[in-house]
Amino acid sequence: MADNFAETKRSYRRGKIRDQNLERILGAAREEFVLKGFAGASIQAIADRAELPKANVHYYFKTKSNLYVAVLEEIIVLWNDYFDELRAEDDPAEVLDRFIRRKVQLSYSHPQSSKLFAMEIIQGAPHLKDYLRNDLRPWMRKKAAVIEAWVAAGKMAPVDPYHLIFLIWSSTQHYADFEAQVLTILNRAEYERSMIDRIADFLSRSILAGVGLEAPQPSALVEGMGK
Amino acid sequence: MADNFAETKRSYRRGKIRDQNLERILGAAREEFVLKGFAGASIQAIADRAELPKANVHYYFKTKSNLYVAVLEEIIVLWNDYFDELRAEDDPAEVLDRFIRRKVQLSYSHPQSSKLFAMEIIQGAPHLKDYLRNDLRPWMRKKAAVIEAWVAAGKMAPVDPYHLIFLIWSSTQHYADFEAQVLTILNRAEYERSMIDRIADFLSRSILAGVGLEAPQPSALVEGMGK
C-alpha cells in the first residue's frame, strides 16, 4: 500500500473518493432530513444538494433508511465524544460548569445534529430505542452515581441527579433545536459568539445556583451581578 | 335557530355532525403528524385513524396543508389559554412557581401538541413564522418588562428575562417532547402523577433558586432538604 505514492499530493489515498462522497452525501442528508423529516426528504433532493446523481447516492447507501441511520450514527459518535468526564473526586461546580458550557458549545457548532436527534426522539425514537436502552441509560446511571456521591459528601444540595441532567440537556439544547423561535423573539438573524457566551454564563450560573453551588470564574465579565 | 329543539337530547344542534367529525379528524391528524411528520403522514392513515373514508377528510379540509395548519392553530389557542397572567405587582416567586407548574401540567396533559409544535419549530417554523413574530414576540416583550420591573424593585436577582423564560420553556417541555428518552432512562412505561409532581417541584425549586428566590409551599412534601 504505502508504496511510492508521494504523500505530497496528500489528496490521493485509498478510499479517497469514497470518503469524500460519503461526507458530501451525509452532510446533504443531514440538512434535508432536518428540513423535511425522514419521509419528506427525497433522495433526489439529497443528491441535488450533494451535487451528485441520484443513482450515485444509491451506490453508497442501498436504501433511504440506511442513509438515515448512518446520519444518526454520526450524531451519536459526536455526542459520545463530548459526553464523558464527570468524576466523584472532582469539584461539582467546576465539572458541571464545564459540562454545561460544552453542551451549549455543541448546540452552537452542530445545530443540525441536535435538531435531527430531537426529531427522532420526539417521534418516539424508532431508530434509537436500542441506543437509549443499551448506551445512554448505563451512561446516565454512572453519572447519576457520581452526583449522588457529591450529595452524600455534602458538596452540593440534595437533588435528583436524573432530573438535574435532564435540566442541563433541555436548557442547553433548546438554543439549537428552537433556534427559529429564539432568534425571532430576540429579533436576530443568527447567533453570534457573544450571545452564546452570555447564554452559557446565564445557564451555568442559574443551574449551579439552583443546586446550591456558585459558578467558577465567568468567562465573560458581567458586572452589576450585585449580591 | 333556538327554536323548538328540546335541548334535552343535547347532542343535536346545528353543526353537530360537523363539529364531531372535525374533532375526530383533528385528533387523528395530530397523532399522525407527530408520529410521521408532515410529509410522512398520509391522509389515508389519518382517515383510518379517524374511522372515516379518505374522501370525507377531504370534504372538511381541501388540502393536507389546510389540515396541518388547523392542527397548529388548535395548539396555539391551547397555548394562549395557559399563557397569560404575570403582573408586576405580584410576587415573583408565587407567579413563577405557578407558571412553571402550569407548563409541566400542560406537557403532561397535551404531549402531542407540545411535540408537534416542537417539530414545527425545529424545521424552521415554516407555518409559524407569523405567529412567532406577530404574537409571541410581543407577548414576550410584555413578560420581559414585568420581570425587569421585579429586578429593578430588588424583588429578585438580576437576570436576563428572555433567557429565564427560555429556561422555563425548555425544561418543562422537555418532559413532553423527549418523553421517549426520559421514560427509557428512568425505565418506566409512562408518566405517573407522582412523577409529574416531583418534576414540577424540582424544576420550580431549582429555577427559582437560580434567580435568588425560594419556592412557595411545595405541593408534595419532601423533607431532608437541609440547608
Added chain:
DNA sequence: CAAAAACCTGTCCACTTGGCCAGCTTTTTG
C-alpha cells in the same frame, strides 16, 4: 499494461400519494 476492483449513472418501474369529481344520501328548513 492488463485484469480486477471500484466507481458511476441513465433509464425504467411498481407503487403511493394528494386531490378531484360526479353523483349519492341524509339533514335541515320554510
Added chain:
DNA sequence: CAAAAAGCTGGCCAAGTGGACAGGTTTTTG
C-alpha cells in the same frame, strides 16, 4: 312535504417516490 343545504364517498388520475439494474468509465493493483 318538497326543495335546498349539508354531508358523504368510490373511483380515478397525474405526479413523485425509492429502488433496481445493466452497461459504462475510472482507478488500483500486481
